[in-house]
Amino acid sequence: MFDTAKYGPWAVIAGGSEGVGAELARQLADLGINLVLLARKPEPLAAIAEDVAARGVEVRTLRQDLLDPEALANVRALTDGLDVGLFIYNAGSNTYRGEFVDSDPAGVQGVIDLNITTPLAFLRHFGSRLKQRRSGGIIVLGSGSSFVGHANIATYPAAKAFLRIFVEGLWLELKPYDVDVLELCLGLTRTPAMERLGYDFDKPGRVSSDPAAVAREGLEHLAEGPSWLAGGLDLIARQRVGFPRAEVVTGVDASYRAISGR
Numbered sequence: 001m002f003d004t005a006k007y008g009p010w011a012v013i014a015g016g017s018e019g020v021g022a023e024l025a026r027q028l029a030d031l032g033i034n035l036v037l038l039a040r041k042p043e044p045l046a047a048i049a050e051d052v053a054a055r056g057v058e059v060r061t062l063r064q065d066l067l068d069p070e071a072l073a074n075v076r077a078l079t080d081g082l083d084v085g086l087f088i089y090n091a092g093s094n095t096y097r098g099e100f101v102d103s104d105p106a107g108v109q110g111v112i113d114l115n116i117t118t119p120l121a122f123l124r125h126f127g128s129r130l131k132q133r134r135s136g137g138i139i140v141l142g143s144g145s146s147f148v149g150h151a152n153i154a155t156y157p158a159a160k161a162f163l164r165i166f167v168e169g170l171w172l173e174l175k176p177y178d179v180d181v182l183e184l185c186l187g188l189t190r191t192p193a194m195e196r197l198g199y200d201f202d203k204p205g206r207v208s209s210d211p212a213a214v215a216r217e218g219l220e221h222l223a224e225g226p227s228w229l230a231g232g233l234d235l236i237a238r239q240r241v242g243f244p245r246a247e248v249v250t251g252v253d254a255s256y257r258a259i260s261g262r
């Protein structure tokens with residue numbers, strides 16, 4: 001049950017222009033929550049702003065690369081005067097592929113910064129505001145890949161694993177202040193970013209989630225942290241079978257090769 005008094009009147013979505021972030025924006029607008037939406041590409045940002053405004057809420061957008069060192073300062077300039085009740089960190093899909101030992105250090109660092117450095121800076125800021133407010137919510141997007149190591153994208157699931165464990169600690173710390181913290185952990189989900197990465201969602205037998213469905217799950221279960229496993233539950237459940245690890249790692253590797261066609 002989504003508590004509009006607790007999580008409103010404003011929500012900030014880092015990565016709020018496409019896929020799950022855009023669906024979260026639409027559903028929050030339908031609940032009467034005003035929105036601040038951050039992303040890089042202007043066209044999707046303008047399109048979602050028009051869409052949510054038509055649903056009757058106020059919307060502010062900022063073209064911002066979250067990897068820019070000035071990102072938090074720029075977002076603060078836009079949000080310090082707003083009563084923010086909900087902060088969502090959605091951006092974070094994998095941006096680098098290749099064997100780690102042959103990798104470009106800057107590419108690897110980008111994955112770490114988008115999934116660890118920047119979210120921690122934003123969570124410190126908005127978490128502190130919500131703690132002082134003694135009411136609100138935080139959602140951080142996680143990945144089912146983070147329960148086990150993966151070849152060729154070794155940094156991405158490891159960064160998401162860090163984020164999940166971090167969120168568990170933050171959930172404990174903010175609980176006494178009536179601030180709900182949730183890792184919304186996704187399986188394969190049909191988003192523009194994944195389509196750009198080459199995933200063929202129409203391939204026969206491929207199982208994927210719909211962005212609107214997982215967004216709905218996240219908002220409905222926001223108070224049921226620290227983690228909510230949305231969609232793709234079968235694969236995630238298999239990854240969580242603890243030991244022997246070698247069997248788990250090779251089994252999951254085979255599953256991923258089958259679903260990604262790589």
Ligand SMILES: NC(=O)c1ccc[n+]([C@@H]2O[C@H](COP(=O)([O-])OP(=O)(O)OC[C@H]3O[C@@H](n4cnc5c(N)ncnc54)[C@H](OP(=O)(O)O)[C@@H]3O)[C@@H](O)[C@H]2O)c1
Binds near residue numbers: 015018020066190191
């Ligand atoms: N889709 C899946 O199958 C799947 C599975 C497991 C977990 N997840 C997680 O779910 C979240 C959403 O994934 P997604 O597939 O929708 O892809 P995504 O690439 O994380 O994109 C989501 C949003 O973030 C914005 N964004 C991405 N990088 C940004 C940056 N550097 N600065 C500012 N904004 C940025 C995008 O807009 P711009 O590109 O215009 O900036 C878009 O609005 C991610 O955290 C991902 O790890 C997704």
